Structures are given as C-alpha cells and as structure tokens.
Amino acid sequence: MSGKRYPEEFKVAAVRQITEGGYAVSEVARRLDVTVDSLYAWVRKYGPDAAEHQAKTAEQAELQRLRKELKRVTEERDNLKKSRGILREAVRLRYAFIQQHQDCWPIRWLCKVLDVHPSGFYAWLKQPYSxxxxxxxxxxxxxxxxxxxxxxxxxxxxxxxxxxxxxxxxxxxxxxxxxxxHGLKALVGYRKPRHSSGKLHVASPNTLNRQFNPVMPNQSWVTDITYIRTHEGWLYLAAVMDLFSRRIVGWSMQSRITKELVLDALLMAVWRRKPKQKVLIHSDQGSQYTSEDWMLFLKAHNLESSMSRRGNCHDNAVAESFFQLLKREKIKRKIYNDRDEAKRDIFDYIEFFYNSKRRHNSNNLLSPIDFEKQFNQSAEQCLQS
The missing domain is CATH 1.10.10 (Arc Repressor Mutant, subunit A)
Structure with missing residues (x-):
C-alpha cells in the first residue's frame, strides 16, 4: 500500500521467506500486503547478492588489516628496541600467529620474520595444545x-x-x-515476587480494565515480551496486538531485552496501522514500558498508556494467550540452532499463519485479517446506505 514504511527487521524477514522459504514473490506480497516492486527492491538490498557484496567488503577489510599487521611485525623485527609486539610474545603465540596467517604468506617467510625455526612450528602443529x-x-x-x-x-x-x-x-x-x-546453570523455578524498598517506577492506571473486546480496530492494543530458547542464547520477542481482531500488528525480535525491543515493535504497529484516533496501548509494569523513551513515544504518536496492576498477569491475559499459542503450535519445546533460525520460524507463524489463516473463536472462526476485511466491508455498506 502506498505511504507505508517498514522497519529493516520486517524487510529482512520478508526476503528470507523468498530466498530461503521458497515462497513466490507475488505470494509474499499478497500475504504481507506490500507491492511486488517493493519486495524486489528488498531482495536486491538484503538478498544473497547483498550478502556476497558484504562478504567481499569484509574480506577486503580483513586483507587490509593483515597487511597493516604484517607491516607492524616487519617494523618490530627491524627495530628490536621495541619492548612489546608479536616478537616479544611467547614462542607458542608466535606459532599460533603463523598458523592463522599461513594462507596469506609463506610459512618459512613468517618463521623468519617472527624469529622461530620452521621445524619447531611443524612440531607444534602436531600437538599445539597441552x-x-x-x-x-x-x-x-x-x-x-x-x-x-x-x-x-x-x-x-x-x-x-x-x-x-x-x-x-x-x-x-x-x-x-x-x-x-561457560555460563551454564540450572533452570530454577520462579521466585515469589518481592517488593523493592526503593522508589517504584511511575506506572499508568489500568485504563483497559480487562475490556478485551473493543468494537472497532485501532481502539485498544496490548503488548508484552516473551523469550525463545536457542543454542546461541535467548531470543526475545515483543509483540503488539490489536484486541479487535487479535491481529499482531507489530513485532520485534532481538538478543537483548531492552527498551529498543518494545519501541521497535510499537513503531512497526504505528507504521502499519496509521491510526487516526487515540489508541489505548496496554502493557505490564516492566522497566521497558515505564522508561522515559516509551512515554515520549506514546505522547508523540497519540497513544494512551494503560498498565496492569502490579503482579497481576490476568490484566494482560490476551497477550499472554498469544505467546502460549506460539509456543504450543510452533515452537513445541524445541531449541533452535541459532537466533536466525528462530526468527524465520516465528516470522512464518505470525505473518503467514496466525494473522492470515488461523481461525479464532472470538472472530467467529475467521482469521484476524479476514475479520477486519469483513468489518470494513460492513462499514462501507452502512455508509453507502
């Protein structure tokens, strides 16, 4: 649709559905409600050719760094008055340096520069570690x-x-x-909430008050954060849901649980929905949602804050329910190999299944997108009559 802007995270995920997921460009464009020309532009910028160009750039940068390193080592060889440098390191460290750079320069030449004997280096290669x-x-x-x-x-x-x-x-x-x-520890149960004796964050009142069924889109949104386990580490997912249709209108996935995580998700929601009236955005009292940047963003985009009562998860039950569906229907207690694999899988679930296909009891067994289309058609008919 014209006038829409999308964050880079959304564009990269969309390109992966084409280059790695095997979907046709027209199919992805239809499901994500973007133009085919935009998708082709994203593929050119974030697709395999872009990665190859970045790899070449990184390789050139590495070659330039190695040339500077060689120049520095050569200068240290010629000026032994220097007190530090690779020539002053232990012999085994010089052997490791030669092994790391043997593809760039001849081994015997490196041994001569670093003042070690080639036979010692080859003996070290057979058993470099104790x-x-x-x-x-x-x-x-x-x-x-x-x-x-x-x-x-x-x-x-x-x-x-x-x-x-x-x-x-x-x-x-x-x-x-x-x-x-190695940072490995047991997974223990949740501790009982303990009240801090320090100053509490400034929290907004619970304006939503569990009114989870608004009568029109862009009236009430809810947002929350969950985590997904990968062998590379935790992946944190922030999601923004429109309560009217239960559609996920904004999301962000990052390796750290920071205020930028929730701000990126809300920014995507604002870009995609472009609400004309004030929207109530409900969250818990986490530090990300009580930060000054969060409050300034709400004020700048005509959003009104609402927060759950302290320690009461039922006040944000719909957002919690979505995360339970995600983990039960898609993740199913598995551990992803890395964060990129998890991002692709979660993007596919949200954009290609949950929003566009999954039937909801609260939507008269329609998907969120189909439910919104039905509402818009009914509204147009009322205006025409």
Whole structure:
C-alpha cells in the first residue's frame, strides 16, 4: 500500500521467506500486503547478492588489516628496541600467529620474520595444545552436551552424574567450575515476587480494565515480551496486538531485552496501522514500558498508556494467550540452532499463519485479517446506505 514504511527487521524477514522459504514473490506480497516492486527492491538490498557484496567488503577489510599487521611485525623485527609486539610474545603465540596467517604468506617467510625455526612450528602443529588443555576442552564439551540434552535445565550435580555414567572420571567441584566458566546453570523455578524498598517506577492506571473486546480496530492494543530458547542464547520477542481482531500488528525480535525491543515493535504497529484516533496501548509494569523513551513515544504518536496492576498477569491475559499459542503450535519445546533460525520460524507463524489463516473463536472462526476485511466491508455498506 502506498505511504507505508517498514522497519529493516520486517524487510529482512520478508526476503528470507523468498530466498530461503521458497515462497513466490507475488505470494509474499499478497500475504504481507506490500507491492511486488517493493519486495524486489528488498531482495536486491538484503538478498544473497547483498550478502556476497558484504562478504567481499569484509574480506577486503580483513586483507587490509593483515597487511597493516604484517607491516607492524616487519617494523618490530627491524627495530628490536621495541619492548612489546608479536616478537616479544611467547614462542607458542608466535606459532599460533603463523598458523592463522599461513594462507596469506609463506610459512618459512613468517618463521623468519617472527624469529622461530620452521621445524619447531611443524612440531607444534602436531600437538599445539597441552594435555591439560585438551582434557579441559573435552570435558567442557561433554558438560555442554549433557546440559543441552536436558533442555538447559540440569545443574552441576545432574551433569556430574551424566559424565560419571559416560565413564568420565571427573570431580563434582570441577564440573561446577567448568559450568561456571561457560555460563551454564540450572533452570530454577520462579521466585515469589518481592517488593523493592526503593522508589517504584511511575506506572499508568489500568485504563483497559480487562475490556478485551473493543468494537472497532485501532481502539485498544496490548503488548508484552516473551523469550525463545536457542543454542546461541535467548531470543526475545515483543509483540503488539490489536484486541479487535487479535491481529499482531507489530513485532520485534532481538538478543537483548531492552527498551529498543518494545519501541521497535510499537513503531512497526504505528507504521502499519496509521491510526487516526487515540489508541489505548496496554502493557505490564516492566522497566521497558515505564522508561522515559516509551512515554515520549506514546505522547508523540497519540497513544494512551494503560498498565496492569502490579503482579497481576490476568490484566494482560490476551497477550499472554498469544505467546502460549506460539509456543504450543510452533515452537513445541524445541531449541533452535541459532537466533536466525528462530526468527524465520516465528516470522512464518505470525505473518503467514496466525494473522492470515488461523481461525479464532472470538472472530467467529475467521482469521484476524479476514475479520477486519469483513468489518470494513460492513462499514462501507452502512455508509453507502
């Protein structure tokens, strides 16, 4: 549609549906309600050719960096009065430098520059790490395997039991130390809410008051945050829903749970809907929603804040219900390999299934998009009559 602007995150996800998901450009354009020309422009900018260009640029930058490094090393060889530099490092570090750059320059020439003998370098290649280091790496790998197979819920005691069952001779204290070094810990239950003695965030009143069925679009929106597990780390999803049709009108996915996460999701909702009247936006009392930037954004775009009561999740039950559907119907307790894989899967669920196809009881068994189309047609007929 003319006049619409989309954030970069939305464009990248749309391009992936074409280049990786196998969808036709016309199909993606129809489902996302964008023009075919816009999609082709996005493919040119974010598609495989763009990635290849970026890779070439990165390769040129790396080559330039390596040339500067070689120049610096050569200068240090010629001026041994310098107290620091690669020539002053331990021999094994110089061997590692040669191994890292052997594809760029001849090994014997590098050995001469770094004042080491080629025979020593080749002997180091056969066994570059000590036995203690190799044992540490092997045991760390077994610990991570046990922790991942448990779904990320095992603590060091259960991981230690797994390793002993696999025949690994290792103490429980060493398992604890290695897990701590790699940031692996047990998944524990939620703590009971504790009230802080400090100053509370400024919260808005619960204006929505569980009125989850408005009579027209762009009257009441709800927003919330959830998390998705990947082997690369947590992926946080912020979503904005129009309560009238239960349509997800804005979303954002990032590796950190910051105020930018919720602001990007709300910005997408404003861009896509372009509401003409004031919209009530309901959230919880999280720090992202009580920040000054959030309040300034609401004021600048004619949005009115509403917040759940402290510790009461039922005040935002519809948003919580959407996240439960996402995890039950799409994620199903699996762990994605990385955040990009999770982003593609979640984008496909929201834009290609939930908004356009999934039937809702509250919509008379129509999808959110079809329910809004039916409402718009009825409104036009009333105006004509």
């Amino acid at each position: 036995k203690a280091y190799q044992t540490n790496q092997r045991q760390s790998g077994l610990i991570k395997q046990s922790w991942l197979e448990s779904g990320g819920v095992y603590g060091y005691r259960k991981v230690h039991s797994d390793l002993r069952a696999w025949g690994e001779l290792i103490g429980i204290n060493r398992v604890y130390k290695l897990m701590h070094q």
